[in-house]
Amino acid sequence: xxxxxxxxxxxxxxxxxxNNHREMLLRYALLQVRNEAxxxxxxxxxxxxxxxxxxxxxxxxxxxxxxxxxxxxxIADHYRAVEKQLSIEDHCDSDEKDPNEAIxxxxxxxxxxxxxxxxxxxxxxxxxxxxxxxxxxxxxxKNLPEQHARAFMLREMVGxxxxxxxxxxxxxxxxxxxxxxxxxxxxxxxLEQRWFNSKRAL
Amino acid sequence: xxxxxxxSELLSESMDRRLTWGERWAVRMHFFMCHSCQRFQQQIDFLxxxxxxxxxxx
Numbered sequence: 317x318x319x320x321x322x323x324x325x326x327x328x329x330x331x332x333x334x335n336n337h338r339e340m341l342l343r344y345a346l347l348q349v350r351n352e353a354x355x356x357x358x359x360x361x362x363x364x365x366x367x368x369x370x371x372x373x374x375x376x377x378x379x380x381x382x383x384x385x386x387x388x389x390x391i392a393d394h395y396r397a398v399e400k401q402l403s404i405e406d407h408c409d410s411d412e413k414d415p416n417e418a419i420x421x422x423x424x425x426x427x428x429x430x431x432x433x434x435x436x437x438x439x440x441x442x443x444x445x446x447x448x449x450x451x452x453x454x455x456x457x458k459n460l461p462e463q464h465a466r467a468f469m470l471r472e473m474v475g476x477x478x479x480x481x482x483x484x485x486x487x488x489x490x491x492x493x494x495x496x497x498x499x500x501x502x503x504x505x506x507l508e509q510r511w512f513n514s515k516r517a518l
Numbered sequence: 519x520x521x522x523x524x525x526s527e528l529l530s531e532s533m534d535r536r537l538t539w540g541e542r543w544a545v546r547m548h549f550f551m552c553h554s555c556q557r558f559q560q561q562i563d564f565l566x567x568x569x570x571x572x573x574x575x576x
Contacts, residue, residue, distance in 0.1 A: 339573065420523060428521025433554040440564045444571060453568060471534065472569030478534045497530040500562050507565075 334363055336376075337383055343473045344384060347466055348391045358390040380475070419498050423505065434504070437512045449511060456506035460499055467492060468499035520544050525555045530562060 341362060345355035365386050425431050443449040457465050463485070470481045482492045520528075525548045528541050537545070549556050 343572075424521070424523040424526075428523035430522050430554050434557040434561060436557065437561060437564070440561075444568065450572070453572065468569070472566055473572055493531060493534070496534060497527055500530050500533075500565055501526070503565055504558070504561050508561075 330367065333376075333379065334366055334383075337380060338363065340380065340474055341383055341387055343469065344387060345391060347469055347474075349394060354394050358387060358394055361390045362387045384474075419501050419505075423501055435508055435513060437508070440512075443511060452507065452511045456503050456510065459506055460502045463487075464495045464499040464502065467495035468503070471496055520548055522548075522552060522555055525552070526558055529555065529559045533562060533566060 338359065341359045342355060345358045346352065349355045349358065362383060366383060423431060457469075460468070466485060467481055470476045470484060471478065476484065478489065478492050478496070481496075482489050485492070487495070525545060528537060528545055531537065532541075532545075545555075
């Protein structure tokens with residue numbers, strides 16, 4: 317009896333490894349392409365490239381960086397294709413919230429004290445099990461200024477380090493820090509008001 | 519003396535980098551008298567946990 321050909325078992329291993337990164341790639345793609353189908357296509361094409369043999373990585377983090385690199389190209393391809401189809405439209409971002417609007421002014425008074433102190437969150441882990449909670453979480457994310465939400469998602473959902481986020485978003489390190497902090501303040505406030513302080517959480 | 523606003527910034531940064539000894543000390547001292555900032559820390563920890571489980575396709 318002969319065992320599985322070495323190549324095949326390797327490929328299965330690679331597939332499993334890639335599967336672990338699929339979710340992360342999809343999150344990343346959804347940040348760039350606000351169209352779920354296009355985001356999924358880009359991720360699938362990325363995984364197809366990655367499945368080709370002769371690629372090996374020292375660790376998961378090197379693999380992730382490499383995968384995101386491919387995904388970026390796929391997303392760029394997507395935009396090129398879209399541009400071909402459509403005549404150039406004016407981008408209208410004027411109704412977007414001003415990311416410079418300081419949320420701190422709504423949360424802290426002149427002396428730097430909390431205006432409304434953070435309340436006690438009852439059974440936060442219980443919330444994670446409820447579908448309704450995730451609807452609220454989604455809504456709270458969408459309420460953030462886009463740049464803040466993007467920085468937060470890159471950090472917490474994609475798992476990038478802050479240096480990589482600065483590069484990815486083309487912003488300074490201090491802007492990155494401020495965005496992340498404001499995203500956390502905003503999300504915390506929103507979840508408290510819309511979930512933990514409302515009857516939903518009970 | 520650091521305010522809650524300053525401490526909240528440090529707590530947020532502690533999620534992204536290791537704070538310096540002095541910064542960690544300032545947070546500890548502040549926690550002695552401020553329950554609100556302790557809660558803030560627990561809550562941003564929870565945000566991290568939540569974001570980690572978020573599935574955009576749900």
